[in-house]
Amino acid sequence: LIAAAVVAIAIGQCDFQPNEDCSGQTFNKLKLNRRDLTNSNFEDCEFNADNTETEFKNCTLIETTFDGAYFESLEINTGFAIDVSMRGATFSKGFKWEAVNPLRIDMRDSTLTCDERSDEDTYEFTTMSLNDVNAAGMVDDCPHNPQFLKFDFGSFRNIDLSGSKVGLEMRQFSTFLLILEDADPGFEREIDIRDGSLAQLQAEELKNADIRLDSVDLGQSSLNEMSNVRLDVRGGNWSGVDIEESKLTFSSDNPSRFDGIWWRDSSFRDTDFGCAKFTNVLALISIDFTDAKVGGVSGLYDDEGCGSFCNKHSCSCDTEASSCPNEPG
Numbered sequence: 396l397i398a399a400a401v402v403a404i405a406i407g408q409c410d411f412q413p414n415e416d417c418s419g420q421t422f423n424k425l426k427l428n429r430r431d432l433t434n435s436n437f438e439d440c441e442f443n444a445d446n447t448e449t450e451f452k453n454c455t456l457i458e459t460t461f462d463g464a465y466f467e468s469l470e471i472n473t474g475f476a477i478d479v480s481m482r483g484a485t486f487s488k489g490f491k492w493e494a495v496n497p498l499r500i501d502m503r504d505s506t507l508t509c510d511e512r513s514d515e516d517t518y519e520f521t522t523m524s525l526n527d528v529n530a531a532g533m534v535d536d537c538p539h540n541p542q543f544l545k546f547d548f549g550s551f552r553n554i555d556l557s558g559s560k561v562g563l564e565m566r567q568f569s570t571f572l573l574i575l576e577d578a579d580p581g582f583e584r585e586i587d588i589r590d591g592s593l594a595q596l597q598a599e600e601l602k603n604a605d606i607r608l609d610s611v612d613l614g615q616s617s618l619n620e621m622s623n624v625r626l627d628v629r630g631g632n633w634s635g636v637d638i639e640e641s642k643l644t645f646s647s648d649n650p651s652r653f654d655g656i657w658w659r660d661s662s663f664r665d666t667d668f669g670c671a672k673f674t675n676v677l678a679l680i681s682i683d684f685t686d687a688k689v690g691g692v693s694g695l696y697d698d699e700g701c702g703s704f705c706n707k708h709s710c711s712c713d714t715e716a717s718s719c720p721n722e723p724g
Contacts (some may be wrong), residue, residue: 411435416600426450433457437464444468444488460560468516471495489516496523504531507561509537519545526552533559533575541584547572550682566590575601596636626671639664643671650719663687670719671695682706691719 405487411430424447431454438460442449444467454474456705462482469490476497487508487696507518520528527547535542536618546554550569557576562584568591575598581587582605589609596616597648607627613636623639639662643651650670659680666687673694689695689705690712696704701712 422449424449427452427454429453430539431455432459434459436460439463441465444516445497466490476500486518490518492520492525494522495525497525497528499527500525500529502533504529504532505530505534507533507535507537507542509540511541517545518542520549520551521545521547521549523549524552525549527555528553529555529556530559530561531555533561535561535584541581541633543584543587560584565589568592571595574598575604577601578604580604611642624651625649626651626653627652628656631657634660635660636661638662638666640666642667643669658682668692668695684709684710686711688713693719 397524397682402602406690409415409420409422411427411432413431413435415435416436417440419440420441421441423443424445425442426448427450431457434457440461442465448468448470449466450470450472451474452470452472456471456476456479461479463483464481465485466487466639468488469486471492473494474666476492476495478499479497480501480590482501482503482505484502484505485508486505529553530544530682533544544556544563545564546568547566548568552571554570554572555574556563556578557574559578560580562580563570563586565588570591570593571591572595575586575596577600578601579602581603586604586606588611590611592612593616594614596613596618598618598621600620600622601624602622604621604624606624608629608631612631612664613633615635616637617640618636619640621638623642623644625644632713633656636658643666643699648670651668652672653674653676655675655677656673657677659678659682662683664687668687668689669691671692673692676694684705685708687710690701704710706710
């Protein structure tokens with residue numbers, strides 16, 4: 396660790412102390428342990444790992460600035476991370492935040508790249524209690540190998556991915572607020588969320604998205620005005636979820652699916668369900684289907700038929716049913 400720090404000092408002329416301006420410098424194979432970088436500035440720096448890791452271990456990062464920096468294989472392990480700014484930064488070959496319990500991490504308008512990266516590299520927050528990660532406007536710049544943010548095994552209070560173009564994976568978690576407003580991940584980047592609870596999901600005007608929710612409980616959430624979105628929902632309780640004025644994708648090969656659902660006190664007004672498939676519907680309690688288009692779905696109204704169902708729910712049987720793979724029902 397000492398040798399690694401000496402290499403960095405020789406290249407970058409930085410002592411890695413509080414209140415230090417190290418902006419615009421280059422650090423190779425940087426490994427820091429138990430350093431206090433409070434109020435230090437690393438704006439526009441380059442952290443080149445050269446087939447190893449750029450490592451901040453047991454470090455104190457409070458009001459530390461990395462705006463516009465370039466990172467290879469970043470690892471931040473334990474320590475403190477409060478009010479860390481990485482706006483406009485570029486991350487290559489993955490990053491991992493582990494057991495840090497960070498508070499207010501700003502990654503707005505940052506970029507995930509994959510030059511010379513291997514398939515094992517991930518962009519991951521794991522095993523922590525995390526409050527406020529702002530990744531609004533984050534872009535995946537890997538068209539041949541799409542990237543995603545990964546949140547595993549933790550409590551994540553607020554995650555903001557509004558306006559972003561990245562995929563998302565979440566496993567065994569609890570989250571108070573996830574924001575996907577105006578995000579456009581593209582169908583090649585899945586939003587895959589499993590085995591957890593979301594008190595609030597805000598996804599207004601989300602577009603071009605393939606979303607899987609597997610055993611995820613949703614609270615008071617708004618998915619209004621989504622367009623060109625495929626939903627694959629398996630289990631989980633929804634209470635107070637609105638999907639109004641949305642258009643789920645018509646797809647003969649890959650329609651939206653809802654399996655083992657328990658929905659109550661939710662609104663799907665003026666939503667076009669396309670060719671959606673419903674299986675094992677457990678409960679639809681106080682659901683508003685007013686003006687929703689359900690003529691092409693299967694498994695929602697079964698033997699009573701679309702007309703009878705929509706007479707009760709004020710929905711519409713109008714749809715491009717001919718484009719759906721199965722008979723409506």
